[in-house]
Amino acid sequence: MKNPIEKKIHSLETKGACPYLSKSNVPINFEDPIFNKSPELTFQKLRSNAPIQQITLGDGFPVWLISKFDDAVYVLRDPRFIKSPNNLRVFGDETLKGQTKRTTSAYILRRFHMLANDPPEHTRLRNFAQKAFTPKIIAGMRAQIQKITNELIDKIESNKKFDFIDDFAYQLPIIVIAELLGLPVEDREKLRNWSDILIEVQVTEKNKQSIEDSADAFIDYLKNVFALHRKEPKNDLISAFLKLQETDDNMTEDELYATIFLLIIAGHETTVNLISNGMYALLSHPEQLNLLKNNPELIHSAVEEMLRYNGPVINSTMRLAAEDILINGVTIKKGEGVLVIFLSANHDETKFDNSLSFDITRKNIKHLAFGYGIHFCIGAPLGRLECEIAITAILNRLPNLKLDHTADSIEWRTSNIIRGLKKFPVIF
Numbered sequence: 114m115k116n117p118i119e120k121k122i123h124s125l126e127t128k129g130a131c132p133y134l135s136k137s138n139v140p141i142n143f144e145d146p147i148f149n150k151s152p153e154l155t156f157q158k159l160r161s162n163a164p165i166q167q168i169t170l171g172d173g174f175p176v177w178l179i180s181k182f183d184d185a186v187y188v189l190r191d192p193r194f195i196k197s198p199n200n201l202r203v204f205g206d207e208t209l210k211g212q213t214k215r216t217t218s219a220y221i222l223r224r225f226h227m228l229a230n231d232p233p234e235h236t237r238l239r240n241f242a243q244k245a246f247t248p249k250i251i252a253g254m255r256a257q258i259q260k261i262t263n264e265l266i267d268k269i270e271s272n273k274k275f276d277f278i279d280d281f282a283y284q285l286p287i288i289v290i291a292e293l294l295g296l297p298v299e300d301r302e303k304l305r306n307w308s309d310i311l312i313e314v315q316v317t318e319k320n321k322q323s324i325e326d327s328a329d330a331f332i333d334y335l336k337n338v339f340a341l342h343r344k345e346p347k348n349d350l351i352s353a354f355l356k357l358q359e360t361d362d363n364m365t366e367d368e369l370y371a372t373i374f375l376l377i378i379a380g381h382e383t384t385v386n387l388i389s390n391g392m393y394a395l396l397s398h399p400e401q402l403n404l405l406k407n408n409p410e411l412i413h414s415a416v417e418e419m420l421r422y423n424g425p426v427i428n429s430t431m432r433l434a435a436e437d438i439l440i441n442g443v444t445i446k447k448g449e450g451v452l453v454i455f456l457s458a459n460h461d462e463t464k465f466d467n468s469l470s471f472d473i474t475r476k477n478i479k480h481l482a483f484g485y486g487i488h489f490c491i492g493a494p495l496g497r498l499e500c501e502i503a504i505t506a507i508l509n510r511l512p513n514l515k516l517d518h519t520a521d522s523i524e525w526r527t528s529n530i531i532r533g534l535k536k537f538p539v540i541f
C-alpha cells in the first residue's frame with residue numbers, strides 16, 4: 114500500500130490536474146460551461162474574496178489557487194515551489210527513499226524534460242535546448258511562416274465560410290514546428306494523434322494502454338528520424354540537437370525524446386488558441402478591429418493585449434511546496450500543490466487599468482501569459498511571431514471576416530488548462 118505522499122505523487126504523475134471540486138468560498142468548476150463562458154467574472158471574485166484559496170482535486174489532492182498578479186510572481190520565482198515530486202526527497206522527505214524509477218516510454222516523455230524538472234536538471238535541459246532554439250533562429254523563420262500562412266489562406270479563400278480553428282489556426286503551428294524540427298510535414302496527423310493521447314491528464318484503466326502505445330510509437334518514430342538525421346544532417350533543430358549532443362555527454366537520448374515531445378505539445382494548442390482567441394477578441398470588438406486595420410503597426414501591442422486579455426493558458430503546471438511556506442498570511446504546507454491562474458493575474462485590477470477591457474493600444478503590457486521565472490516560455494518569440502503573421506495576413510486578405518453567428522452561441526472548451534473555443538465559424 115502506498116503511503117500518503119507516494120499516493121499524492123502517483124496522482125500528480127499520472128493524472129496531473131483533475132477537474133476541480135471546490136469546497137471553498139468562491140466555487141470553481143472548470144468543467145462548467147457557464148463558468149467557461151466568462152471565467153473572468155469568477156476570477157474577479159476570487160481575487161477580491163479568496164486570492165489564495167485552497168481547493169481539492171477530484172482525487173482528494175489539496176491544491177492552492179493563486180489568482181493575484183503579485184502572489185503569482187512570488188510563487189513563480191520562489192525556488193521552494195518545485196516541479197519534480199522526486200525533489201521532495203532533497204528537502205528531507207524520508208518517506209520517498211527507495212522509490213523505484215519508472216522508465217516506461219510515457220514516463221520518459223512526461224518527466225525527462227525541462228518543464229517537469231527543477232535546477233540543476235532544469236538548467237541543464239533548458240540550456241541545451243536554448244543553444245539550438247534561439248530567438249535568432251526563430252526570427253529566421255519569418256518568411257517560412259508567412260509562406261505557410263499564405264498557403265493556408267489560399268485554401269480557404271474560395272469558401273466564403275470556414276471554421277477559423279479547424280481550417281486555419283489549428284494547421285499553422287503544427288506545420289511550423291514540424292518544419293522547424295525537420296520532421297516531414299506529412300507526418301503531422303500522426304504527431305497530432307500521439308500528442309492528443311499523451312497530453313491526456315486523466316490516466317484511467319481504459320486509456321492507460323493507448324498512452325503507453327502512443328509513447329512507444331513516438332519514441333520509435335524519433336529513433337528512425339534520429340538515424341536519418343545523423344546520416345544526413347540538415348539545417349533543422351533535430352540536426353542541431355544531435356550535433357550538440359555529440360559534445361554533451363550529459364544529455365541522454367531519452368532526454369532528447371522528451372525535449373522534442375515538449376516542444377511539440379507546449380507549442381501547439383497554445384499557439385492555436387492564441388491566434389483564435391486573439392481573432393475572436395478582434396471580431397467581438399469591432400472598434401478595436403477597425404483600429405488595427407487602419408493602423409497595422411499596432412500588431413505588436415495587439416498581440417500582447419491578446420495574450421493578456423484572453424491568453425490560451427488558463428493556469429500554470431503544478432508546483433509543490435518543498436517546505437511549509439507562508440505567503441500573504443496563508444501557510445502552504447509541505448507537499449501541497451499550487452496552481453497560478455495566469456488568466457486571473459492578467460486581469461488583476463491593481464496592475465492593469467480597466468483590466469477587463471480589450472485595448473490594443475495598451476502600453477508596456479507586463480502580462481504573465483508566458484509564465485514567469487525559470488520556466489518562462491522558451492517558445493515565446495515563436496508564438497508571438499506566428500500570431501502576428503497570422504492575424505496580419507487574415508486582416509489583409511479577408512478584411513470582411515465576421516463571426517458566422519452571434520457571440521452568445523459561441524461555446525468555450527471546458528478545460529482547466531487551455532482557454533479556447535470549441536468551434537469558431539466565420540464568414541466573409
Ligand code: HEM
Nearest residue numbers: 227228379380383384429430482483484488490491492496
Ligand atoms: C503562443 C503561445 C504560448 C503560450 C501562451 C505559452 C505559454 C507558456 C507558459 C505559461 C509556460 C510556463 C508554464 C509554467 O510555468 O507552468 C510555458 C513554458 C514552455 N513553453 Fe510555451 N507557450 C506558448 C508557445 C510555445 C511554443 C511555440 C513553444 C515551442 C515550440 C513553447 C515551448 C515551451 C517550453 C519548452 C516551456 C517550458 C520552459 C521551461 O520549463 O523552462 N511554448 N509556455
